[in-house]
Amino acid sequence: MRIFSVFGITQSGKTTTIENIIRELKKRRYSVGSVKEIHFEQFAIDKEGTNTYRHRMAGSELVTARGYKETDILFQRMLSMDEILKFYHHNFVVLEGVTDCNVPKIVTAHNTAEVDERLDDTVFAISGRIANDITEYKGIPVISAVDNIDGLVDLIEEKVFEKLPDFPPECCSACGFTCRELGIKILRGEAKREDCVLSDSNIKLFVDGREIDMVPFVQKILFNSIEGVVKELEGYKKGATIEIRMGGM
Numbered sequence: 001m002r003i004f005s006v007f008g009i010t011q012s013g014k015t016t017t018i019e020n021i022i023r024e025l026k027k028r029r030y031s032v033g034s035v036k037e038i039h040f041e042q043f044a045i046d047k048e049g050t051n052t053y054r055h056r057m058a059g060s061e062l063v064t065a066r067g068y069k070e071t072d073i074l075f076q077r078m079l080s081m082d083e084i085l086k087f088y089h090h091n092f093v094v095l096e097g098v099t100d101c102n103v104p105k106i107v108t109a110h111n112t113a114e115v116d117e118r119l120d121d122t123v124f125a126i127s128g129r130i131a132n133d134i135t136e137y138k139g140i141p142v143i144s145a146v147d148n149i150d151g152l153v154d155l156i157e158e159k160v161f162e163k164l165p166d167f168p169p170e171c172c173s174a175c176g177f178t179c180r181e182l183g184i185k186i187l188r189g190e191a192k193r194e195d196c197v198l199s200d201s202n203i204k205l206f207v208d209g210r211e212i213d214m215v216p217f218v219q220k221i222l223f224n225s226i227e228g229v230v231k232e233l234e235g236y237k238k239g240a241t242i243e244i245r246m247g248g249m
Helices: 012-028 051-058 081-085 110-120 149-159 179-188 216-230
Strands: 001-008 032-036 061-064 071-075 091-097 107-108 121-126 205-207 209-212
Touching: 001 012, 001 110, 012 032, 012 107, 012 149, 032 081, 051 061, 061 110, 121 149
Parallel strands: 001 091, 001 107, 032 091, 107 121
Antiparallel strands: 061 071, 205 209
């Protein structure tokens, strides 16, 4: 799953940029999902007095509203982006307004001052209204999502890689970099996605079909524990693939 974020000041062309990117990705036969970050403290879909609100007030920890044309699952807290992305299984996921995630980013702006306020090493393209005036800024391509959506999506295909984990530096850095540093190096062409040691792991953990990222230290503990038990059983061969399936108890 390849994930990137588009962010910028209000009315800078964020949503138009995202709409056109999604349309072009779909035209190229990718499956696409999206996440919209709403920067409004009072925002809530569930309003006082509705039946779902009454469910929540009575103590329901997860409320689902099913209608003829949509189903809304209402969590009673703000989920982390990693928790949200577990619901997605698309070729690309486009995030709008999200900046706290270890993914490549496109910044939209009216002018270079707005770009400077938001620019960091994870930004690989600039778009929005500023693209009417310039085509490059500080070595970063400025591409209109209105006049040159082909060029912008070509760059997305080139730059956006499979999602990296986002472990704290003290938990991993087995590749020699933090997760965020590796992402920046991949964008610069100084590293590859495969340089993440988790890509080549000889042990993987799945819970209900979803892979759970594990730092090398945890992988080693799990590997040694399982192998230590299994090698005492008849039929064990060193180097053999071991598969364990567990249901609920």
